[in-house]
Amino acid sequence: MFEQIAFYFFSVLTIGLFLVAVFSKNVLYAMTSLASGMVVIAGFFFLVGADFLGVVQLIVYVGAVMALYAFGMMFFNVTKNLKEKTTSTGWVLIVGVTAALLMTLMFLGAINPDAIYASLPMSDKMTNPEAVGMALFTKYLVPFEVAAVMLLIAMIGGIVLAGKKMDTSLTDIKDEVLQLKDEE
Amino acid sequence: MIGLNHYLILSGILFAIGLIGVLRRRNLLMLFFSTEIMLNAANVAFAAISSFYHDLTGQMFAFFIVAIAASEVAIGLGLLILVYKKENTLDLDDLASMKG
Numbered sequence: 001m002f003e004q005i006a007f008y009f010f011s012v013l014t015i016g017l018f019l020v021a022v023f024s025k026n027v028l029y030a031m032t033s034l035a036s037g038m039v040v041i042a043g044f045f046f047l048v049g050a051d052f053l054g055v056v057q058l059i060v061y062v063g064a065v066m067a068l069y070a071f072g073m074m075f076f077n078v079t080k081n082l083k084e085k086t087t088s089t090g091w092v093l094i095v096g097v098t099a100a101l102l103m104t105l106m107f108l109g110a111i112n113p114d115a116i117y118a119s120l121p122m123s124d125k126m127t128n129p130e131a132v133g134m135a136l137f138t139k140y141l142v143p144f145e146v147a148a149v150m151l152l153i154a155m156i157g158g159i160v161l162a163g164k165k166m167d168t169s170l171t172d173i174k175d176e177v178l179q180l181k182d183e184e
Numbered sequence: 185m186i187g188l189n190h191y192l193i194l195s196g197i198l199f200a201i202g203l204i205g206v207l208r209r210r211n212l213l214m215l216f217f218s219t220e221i222m223l224n225a226a227n228v229a230f231a232a233i234s235s236f237y238h239d240l241t242g243q244m245f246a247f248f249i250v251a252i253a254a255s256e257v258a259i260g261l262g263l264l265i266l267v268y269k270k271e272n273t274l275d276l277d278d279l280a281s282m283k284g
Binding site for chain 2: 007073075076092096118122150158
């Protein structure tokens with residue numbers, strides 16, 4: 001009973017928040033509703049017993065990724081509403097939903113649900129974080145290390161890209177001066 | 185009782201919302217938001233399948249998706265800041281410089 005109430009409550013909340021995130025004219029509203037949607041998604045993870053994943057979702061998505069967006073937003077002018085020439089919503093709705101349905105059908109046809117077996121079965125002896133740790137540092141050790149290197153590269157890349165010419169604000173410089181700088 | 189299908193349908197709806205966002209919006213930042221929504225929809229499906237088949241693999245996959253999303257945001261925002269400094273806009277229609 002509790003599970004059902006929680007599931008439907010979270011579903012309505014996420015769908016609503018993500019709809020606001022997608023259709024909002026204001027970037028700040030979109031970012032805020034996206035962040036709250038991520039929090040509710042963590043609720044789903046707790047609901048299906050993936051405790052560690054839920055905590056990671058809260059720390060990485062709500063903490064790091066949204067903070068990064070918030071920092072990035074300081075570079076953009078977000079106080080005014082977006083004026084964009086939007087494609088007709090009905091057309092996009094049809095294309096989006098059919099594409100998602102087609103993907104589902106494709107995998108539905110390819111996968112036989114009875115033939116799936118657990119390659120990393122969960123045991124009742126271990127709690128979820130313990131089991132995740134065991135799996136991560138034995139079977140998934142190499143992908144784990146590769147992901148660590150990837151994050152390091154992403155960090156360096158982010159610093160190099162965003163930190164370029166940080167000492168001068170390019171938006172305040174006149175165009176002629178900027179062209180001279182480029183020719184140098 | 186909430187079954188696997190409930191979670192998969194929810195994940196499909198969330199993915200469709202993200203896809204609609206990618207197709208409809210013209211602002212680069214909004215495209216990034218929509219991508220995050222799609223990644224999250226996949227994560228929900230992975231976690232649900234992992235729990236209903238008593239298999240940890242789905243959760244491990246979701247962890248790596250989170251790692252990839254984090255690095256994507258780091259690089260992507262760096263590129264967005266460069267684009268904004270250069271063109272002073274994030275609108276895809278204004279950024280289109282190729283005729284064709």
